[in-house]
Amino acid sequence: MNLLTDLIFDYTLRNIALGAAVLGIVSGMLGSFAVLRRQGLLGDTLAHAALPGICIAYLLTGSKSPLVLFLGAAISGWVATLVLLRIVRETRIKEDSALGVVLSVFFGVGIMLLTFILKHNDANQAGLDKFLFGQAATVTAEDVNTMTILGVFALLVVAVLYKEFKIMTFDPNFAASLGFNDRWLGVILTSLIVVAVVIGLRTVGVVLMSAMLVGPAVAARQWTNRLEAMVLLAGFFGALSGVAGALISVSEANLPTGPMVILSLTVIVIISLLFAPQRGILWDIKRFSKA
């Protein structure tokens, strides 16, 4: 009961929980398309690719306002997307290797820039890295506002282009034959995932981001056979794990929020995989032992 009142009245906890919930909804819903398009690791690459953007944005403006850093992260995530598409389309490098190359090269450049900033600037740069490794405990109301605006924008685009995203995800060739250009739709969808990633960096951090995109979608897929329901349910699971992780992390001293969000999510995934009606693995075992 105490936790519940805290959730509403405690400033820090409210911001942590809200931030994590916004992230969960956005990444869950967008992740559904990524998972169905077999791009479960795209989020991981885009998250790492955000680092040089954050550093360059800071170097250019000297500002640490969330909007500026978000923008920097988004731009370099977007550039990474285009580079990735280029490598996969135009060279013999397979998607898996291309993801790894883009991820590590962008991150390497980012680290170089980050150390450069750390060594050459005054104390002002402190906290730059929290945009990368997620320190939910320091999420401010301003951060939450920025995240919410970005998230609402991304979800609006999904709502408007839902039909197009669906057909492109299910049958890209057919979609293209109808005139829905899969290249552009793919870029739009990936750009929206960049938005989700940018929100996630601040809350759960670069390493854990891929789970925020993949986990809710995988869990939701087990419970339903309809895309609409899957997308909504994934948003719900994402929010649920966000709030649960936030609550667990404050209920006990010294527990980091991001990892607790991911562990909550992992529990949801495991339950879904085991027990979901029809698709649950346990039902398979039961059917098997009966036969």
Added chain:
Amino acid sequence: MTTSTSFPLAVHDLTVVYRDKPAIQDVDVNIPAGKLTAIIGPNGAGKSTFLKAVLDLLPRVAGTVEVFGKPYRQQRQLVGYVPQRASVDWDFPTTALDVVTMGTYGKLGWVKRPGKAEHDLARQCLEQVGMADFSSRQISQLSGGQQQRVFLARALAQDAEVYFMDEPFVGVDALTERAIITLLQDLRQRGKTVVCVHHDLDSAPEYFDWVMLLNVRLIAAGPFDSTFTAGNLRKTYGGAMKAAIDHFAHFEQSKG
């Protein structure tokens, strides 16, 4: 050249390169209206590539494609497409009816959602392929033949003038095979044009009335009886391809 307006598909000097090797080279062909045309050739002959290049799904190095006298991009509404069944993930969370409804998306255009009219049309199309009872079935729970029929129903929902089908007969049961044949003949009766990539030399003479023999280059194209000859088949499959010739001998016998 002005006569090409009457052709549902006029392909001029089409060349497609895949990894530095021509997959389709210099193909020149006009497909006549109201006919069932088979594209026949050995594996790797570029049959699917031809369809995809026609539909602008693959970049072409050279050549033009016209549908009823205008570039394909302006004529999308007149074209229906049935991709290979294996090209999509059938575990996708959706129902048979929903997949068929996707056929109406092209006419709907961007952003607009399918409504009652589109769903009714989709239901009718499912009925035409004998799948009315499966409309709310999750697509992974359909048999291969049923999945193929859902794809055909989706093409019907496109309400096109010319249909391109990529191996519609592969891996289907006898019942579905009959259903597809009936459907193709029905389309022909309504004056539609159908172009199918086809594998099976045995059944081809029975099903189709026009044929395009392809092996990277166009070997021959024309009315079935005069084009599907031993000489042309040997050129298509290579002299050593004894199986093809045997098929042909078999066909000649049954005709005689």
Added chain:
Amino acid sequence: MEIVITGILISVACALLGTFLILRKMAMMSDAISHAILPGLVAGYFFAKGPDLFAGFLGALVAALVTVTLVEALKNTQRVGGESAIGIVFPAMFALGTFLVARFFENVHLDTDAVLFGNIEFVAFDRLFIGDVDFGPQSYYVAGALCLINLLFITVFYKELKLATFDAGLAATLGFSPFFIHYALMALVSVTSVGAFTSVGAVLVVALMIVPAAAAYLLTDKLPMMIGLAAGIGALSAVLGYGLALAIDSSVAGAIVSVAGAFFFAAMLFSPSHGLIAKARRIERQRVQIGLEALLVHLLNHEGEEGEAHESEMLHLSSELRWLPQFAQQIVGVAANRGLVMQLHGHLILTDNGRRQGQQLMVH
């Protein structure tokens, strides 16, 4: 100097394995492993009651094998795609590791930042002493051993690796277990990750495994050549990266990866066999060739006909062959240069040479 040598040794050790990761389409598996070993490392330190190198190795190895097994198991449920399985498992493992650190290691020196970034700059401080004798930096021995183990593995099992990589089915029927090769490779990836990330960090281990090998893949079609090139590019990146880091006073590991990235993009653009420029040139050449053939055949077809004058007009050509005017001009230019046609009062005439080539084409 010690940093450079350590960097070279680690780069080579990573590149040797990376070649097979790229070819087996498992590049991202190394990313997963390098992150997922964190809980194992923590558990190892926990049982050894301190940051003990050997206990860390052991724990990390176990964690890596757990990760690989979990990913395989998830894939085998048929409910989760391979990439999604990776995308869930390694963050879960990393989260578990961070949780364990927060819970039990508040005061043990194990910074997750250090796990991610590493600190190759400090290799000179961890020295190996036997008695009082300084045997040089510890990292020499770790990185050197990794190099040696990986080299041994790919030379001893070269045939098996090659077979399991290109034809897993055939390998199984011949009695080489792809299963064994898979897990052995994964075990080495994890050992190499642990050994390397104390100096270069988890993400940069991934970079050193994948990036040089991917660049090599763009440069050659031969497996031994690819392995050699990958190791060479890795080593060169280490040397140049160190120089770059000194020049701008920045992270050595970051600079090494940036240089490796530059090699990759250079290979992507300029590789004579698989580069984008070479590819664009080839396609252009083909377009010209196709155009030339069409032109010769067209002129030959209409030679001596009544409408010849009309058919060979430049303007008519572009509409008849449906060419854009620029393309028609380009083709005619090339044809004239090669002495295949001549222009006469705005008409094209085949030369003897052009006629001969055209006739050859017709016979085809």
